Amino acid sequence: MKFFKDKASLTAFSLALTVYTLVAFHVPFFSHAVKLTEGGFNGAVILVTAAVLLGCLDFLLYYLLAWLGRTVGKCLIAFTLVGDAIMLYFVNNYDVLVTDEMMGNVLNTQYSEASGFFSFSFILYILLLGVVPCIYVFKRKLEYGSWKRLLANVGVTLAVLLTAVFGNMKNWPWIDKNSTELGSLIMPWSYTVNTFRYYAAQRQKNQQEIPLPDPVSVSESKDVVVLFIGESARGDRFSLLGYERETNRYTAQDSVRAYRGVSSATYTMAGVKAILEPMDTPELHEILPNYLQRAGADVIWRTNNWGEPPVHTQKYYTFAQLKARYPEADARYDGLLLEGLRDEIAASDSSKVFVVIHAYTNHGPSYNTNYPAEFTVFTPVCSTVEMSKTSPEELNNAYDNSIVYTDYLLHQVIDVLRTFPDRRCMMLFVSDHGESLGENNLYMHGVPYSMAPKEQLDIPMIVWTSDPSLQYKEVPVIGQHYVFHSILHFMGVESPAFNEEMCIFAR
Numbered sequence: 001m002k003f004f005k006d007k008a009s010l011t012a013f014s015l016a017l018t019v020y021t022l023v024a025f026h027v028p029f030f031s032h033a034v035k036l037t038e039g040g041f042n043g044a045v046i047l048v049t050a051a052v053l054l055g056c057l058d059f060l061l062y063y064l065l066a067w068l069g070r071t072v073g074k075c076l077i078a079f080t081l082v083g084d085a086i087m088l089y090f091v092n093n094y095d096v097l098v099t100d101e102m103m104g105n106v107l108n109t110q111y112s113e114a115s116g117f118f119s120f121s122f123i124l125y126i127l128l129l130g131v132v133p134c135i136y137v138f139k140r141k142l143e144y145g146s147w148k149r150l151l152a153n154v155g156v157t158l159a160v161l162l163t164a165v166f167g168n169m170k171n172w173p174w175i176d177k178n179s180t181e182l183g184s185l186i187m188p189w190s191y192t193v194n195t196f197r198y199y200a201a202q203r204q205k206n207q208q209e210i211p212l213p214d215p216v217s218v219s220e221s222k223d224v225v226v227l228f229i230g231e232s233a234r235g236d237r238f239s240l241l242g243y244e245r246e247t248n249r250y251t252a253q254d255s256v257r258a259y260r261g262v263s264s265a266t267y268t269m270a271g272v273k274a275i276l277e278p279m280d281t282p283e284l285h286e287i288l289p290n291y292l293q294r295a296g297a298d299v300i301w302r303t304n305n306w307g308e309p310p311v312h313t314q315k316y317y318t319f320a321q322l323k324a325r326y327p328e329a330d331a332r333y334d335g336l337l338l339e340g341l342r343d344e345i346a347a348s349d350s351s352k353v354f355v356v357i358h359a360y361t362n363h364g365p366s367y368n369t370n371y372p373a374e375f376t377v378f379t380p381v382c383s384t385v386e387m388s389k390t391s392p393e394e395l396n397n398a399y400d401n402s403i404v405y406t407d408y409l410l411h412q413v414i415d416v417l418r419t420f421p422d423r424r425c426m427m428l429f430v431s432d433h434g435e436s437l438g439e440n441n442l443y444m445h446g447v448p449y450s451m452a453p454k455e456q457l458d459i460p461m462i463v464w465t466s467d468p469s470l471q472y473k474e475v476p477v478i479g480q481h482y483v484f485h486s487i488l489h490f491m492g493v494e495s496p497a498f499n500e501e502m503c504i505f506a507r
Helices: 010-025 027-036 039-067 071-094 102-105 111-117 120-138 149-166 169-183 190-207 268-278 288-294 319-325 334-338 341-347 392-417 482-490
Strands: 223-230 257-263 298-302 352-358 424-431 456-466
Touching: 010 039, 010 071, 010 120, 010 149, 027 039, 027 071, 027 169, 039 071, 039 149, 071 120, 071 190, 071 424, 102 190, 102 268, 111 424, 120 341, 268 482, 288 298, 288 352, 288 482, 298 341, 298 482, 319 334, 334 392, 341 352, 341 392, 341 456, 392 424, 392 456, 424 482, 456 482
Parallel strands: 223 352, 223 424, 298 352
Antiparallel strands: 257 456, 424 456
16 A cells, blocks of 8 residues: 555654544543533633643654654554553443542453453454554654654644643633543543552552551450451442342341441442551551451451452462362352351361451442342343443342342351351441442442542441340441451450440440
8 A cells, every 4th residue: 555655754643643542532531621611712712722732742642652662652652542442431331530549440450350341342442443543553654854853843842732731821720620530531641640640659558567556455255257348339229228129138137237338439449448447548557357367366368359458367268269179169159258168267276267258249340240140139130331321220220139149148147157156256248339320420430539429439337246245336327447446346356456436336
C-alpha cells in the first residue's frame, strides 16, 4: 500500500493520533463535562478549553514518545491505545471512575476475577479501538525531523497549552471542584498517573507494620471465633435489617444479632484493612490475626479473595490449596472455604482459635455464577457481564440470590461451631464494602470515598455467639473497626489497644 510506503512527518502522525484519541476515547469525558457546566457561552469556553488542553497533552505524549523512543516509543504508544480501549469499556459499561483506588483493584485482580468481565463487546473494544490503530502506528513510516523541529513543536504546543490554562483563570474554581471526576476520564493520563499514585501510596503504607502494645492478660476460657469477611455485601439486601425479600432464611433460625454498618472504603484492600485494624489510619498497624497470634491464639486464614494486609500465620490457605486438599469437594463456590473446618478447629491444641474466612460470593459482575443452582430463589437472573444492558429486575435477582447463598454459608459456620459445646464460640460476619446495582447509573464499587453513593458504603454485621450471658449494645450504625475490639473482648484479651466505645458487647 502506497500510504504505508510513503513517510509521514512526525507532526502529522502525532496530530492524527491526537484527533483519534479525542474522538474515540473522550466521549464520556465531554458528556460528563457538559452535565457539570451550566451551559451558555462560559460552558462552551470550558469545553473548548478542555479539548485544547487534552489535545496538547496527547500531542506532546505521542510526539515525544515517537521521537525519543522510535520503535520502543511506538510500542509504548500502542500500549496506551489498547489501555485506552480497555478503560473505555469499563467506563461505558460500568460507569467507573479511573482513580488510584480503581487501579489498585485492577492491579490486584486475579485472573479468575478478571475473566468474569470478558464479553464479545469487550473483545470488540480491544480489537476495533485498540488493535486497529496499533497497526497504523507500527506500519506508518515516519520522518522524525531535526532537534530544531522537535524544540519548535514542543515549544508551540506548550505555549498553546499555557495560554489555554492562564486564559481561563476565572474557571479554575470549577476545574478544581470537578477535577477528580473529570480527571478520571482522561485517557491515557487517568490510569497512567493513578497507577503511579497507587504504588506510591502502597510503598508509604507498607513500609513498616507498627506493632500494637503487648496484651496485658488473656483469659483462660476456651474460645473459638470465626470472622467471615464478605465481599460486596450490601446491608440493605439483608432481611435481618429490614429488606422486604427473605434473603436470610437460614440465619433467621440461629438467634443472630444484626447491625447496620458503614464501610471505611469502597474497595477490598482498604475495606479489609479497616476490618482488621483498631483505628482509622493511613498507616499499617499490626492487624488482628497477627496480634491474636502473638497473644497465643491459633490463627487460621482461608480465602477465595485477595487484598488483605500481611498475615503472619502458617495456616494460610488459598482457594487453590483448599481445592487440592479436598479434591472431592465442589470447588466452584465459596462453600469450599468451609470444607474440613470443623476438623481443623478440633485438631487445635490452643485454648484460643481464630479463623478468618475471606469470601467472594457477592462480587460482580457475574453474580449468577457465584452460587449453586439450588440457591436461585429469585428469577429471572442476569447472565451477562454487561450489567448496564440487563434489566434492573434480573440484576437485582442475581445479586439477591448471592446474598441468600452467603446467608447459607453463615448458617453452616454456626452449625460447625455448635459442635463445640465445651467452648465459647462466636461467628461474626462483616462486608468489606457495599455495591451499586445501577442506582444513578453506577455499578459495583470503587467510587472515591468522598463521593461514594450510600449503596457502596452500606454494610451489615451479623453476630452469633454460644454464650447466653453476653449482652449486646444498642448501636444504631457500626463501623468496621468495631470488629477488632469486639473480638478482643470476646476472646478475653485485655490490651491497651482495646477501645470500649467500639465494642458491641456490654461489660
